[in-house]
Amino acid sequence: MSVKSSSPDVSIDNIYKLDGRVPVAKAIPFGLQHVMAMFVSNLAPIAMVCGVAKLLGSDQTGISGIELARLLQSAMFIAGLGTLIQLYPVWRIGAKLPVVMGVSFTFVATLTYIATNFNYQTMIGAIIVGGCVEGCLGLTYRYWKRIVSPIVSACVVTTIGFSLLSVGARSFGGGYVDDFGAPKYMIVGLITLLSCIIFSALAKGFLKQLNVMFGLVVGYIVSFIVGIISIQQLLKQFSTTINEVGFIALPRILPYKPVFNISAVLSIVVVFFVSAAETIGDTTAVVAGGLDRDITEKEISGSLACDGFLSAVSGLLGCTPITSFSQNVGLIAMTKVVNRFTIMFGALTLILAGLFPPIGAFFSTLPQPVLGGCTIMMFGTIVVSGMNMIGKCGFNQRNTIIAALSISIGIGFTQTPDIFNYFPKIIADIFAGNSVAGVFVLSMLMNFILPKDMDVKKLAGM
Structure with missing residues (x-):
């Protein structure tokens, strides 16, 4: 009798413990909740990059619907694989923590620049190298853990948000189309955005996390009404995908032959440093918020290693990097x-979703204004998060100089790229279209150069 009465309590308690037996009936809905919270965001970055990418040897911009469906399939598969390895590590790769992985927005601005100014194959080559670099950084975390200070991470996160605002606005207005900004695109984008906001305001508990999914559904329906997409187009996409790819298929390995360009590689490596700083923050937050303790060096090391090496695997599948x-x-x-x-x-x-191409085919038909409406506020939220991080660091003289100078030069110079005309080409390729790289390098340099006690000396002088 005592065993029967206590078992339900044990199963409930174990849900709030890192390890322990939980009945499958209770585990499945909580697991699906995490998928619903990130599903759309996991697919949006690759859809945005593919919408503007150039393929080597082709004059056409963009990737076909069939190819995009395959890549979305890979995005779902690699996100699930990365999450699984974070939960159950392989050797020293993985944190053994509930860290959910997905395709990263952090790289969108830089990847878009490489995919349009070089080509998609060059972007893939840079991702593979950059992922291996971050993976190795993870394995050697104990030797460099003091280098990335909080103010550097705060400046970088703020700049990531700013760099993505134009990406969200471009999608909001219809993407790269001849009638960009037409009323039908703006209406769909606005209704999608309002749907996300209203749902988030009215929903309760964890349902608030589904506001992006709700906006996606509403925006997709409105897209049919205004004629951006049609039933015939959707059925044709399904039919073509099933005929050419199949109803069930494994993600392809090396669908695009990687091209290695030194300036593209260096540009991506810088952003992988940024991603590493973000992953440290996310993993630390999981431990502090979910487990109420301090994170260990081993957990950060494993999380970074998974972030990097699985991003390289993502590149091998033709997809963009993943992160927490x-x-x-x-x-x-x-x-x-x-x-x-x-x-x-x-x-x-x-x-499982990554093994069924029709699922990817459906999401490949998502209109750009729907993506823009779902993500534009998310990008703004990244800016606000970065500002909050700067505020937590403190607005003393040293931090103010680092933040103000790195952000103003890093972003300002990319808005006037002609300023790089007399720089070596490799410098221009890295920094002219990549504000995140500029801010990261500048904030790191100033963090090393400026004296740590400059505010103390100022007070002493007064």
Whole structure:
């Protein structure tokens, strides 16, 4: 009798523990909750990059619907695989924590620049090299953990948000189309955005995390009404995908032969440093918010190694880099559900979705204004998060100089790229279209150069 009465309580308690047995019936809905919170955001970056990418040897801009469906399939598969390895590490790769992985927005601005000014194959080559670099950084974390200070991370996160604002605005207005900004695109983008806001304001509990999904559904329906997409177009996409790819298919390895360009590689490596700083923050937040303790060096090392090496694997599948997802960090902090077995069902769901190309075919038909409406506020939220991080660092003289100078030069110079005309070409290729790289390098340099006690000396002089 005592065993029967206590078992339900044990299963409930285990949901809030990192390890422990949880009934499958209870584990599945909590795992699916994490997938719903990040599903759209996981697909949006690759869709945005592919919408403007150039293929080597082709004069056409963009990637065909069939190719995009394959890549979206890969995005779902690699996100699930990365999450699974974070939960259950392989050697020293993985944190053994409930860190949910997905395709990163951090790289969108830089990848868009490379994919349009070089080509998609060059972008893939840079991703593979950059991922291996971050993976090695993760394995050697103990030797450099003091280099990236909080003010550097704060400046970088703020700049990431600013650099993505134009990407969101471009999607909001219809993407790269001849009638960019036409009323039909603006109406769909606005209705999608308002749907996300209203749902977030009215929903309760973890349902708030589904505001992007709700906006996606509403925006997609409105797209049919205004004629951006049609039933015939959707059915044709499904039919073509099933005929050419199949109903079930494994993601392809090396669908695009990588091209290695030194300036593209260096540009991406800089952003991988930025991604590493973000991953450290997300993993730390998971431990602090979900487990109420300090993170260990081993956990950060494993998380970074997974972030990097799985991004390289993502490149081998023709997809863009992956990283830890902040919205899932917030979900863990709110629900306190950290059980690895429970969240594993979310990872398995993503992997299964990646094995069915028709799912990718459906999401490949998402109109750009719907993506813009779903993501433009998210990009603005990244700016606000960065500002909050700067505020937590403190607005003393040293931090103010680092933030003000790095952001003003890093962003300002990319808005006037002709300023790089007399620089070596490799410098121009890295920094002319990549404000994140500029801010990261400048803030790192100033963090090393400026004396740590400059504010103390100022007070002493007074």
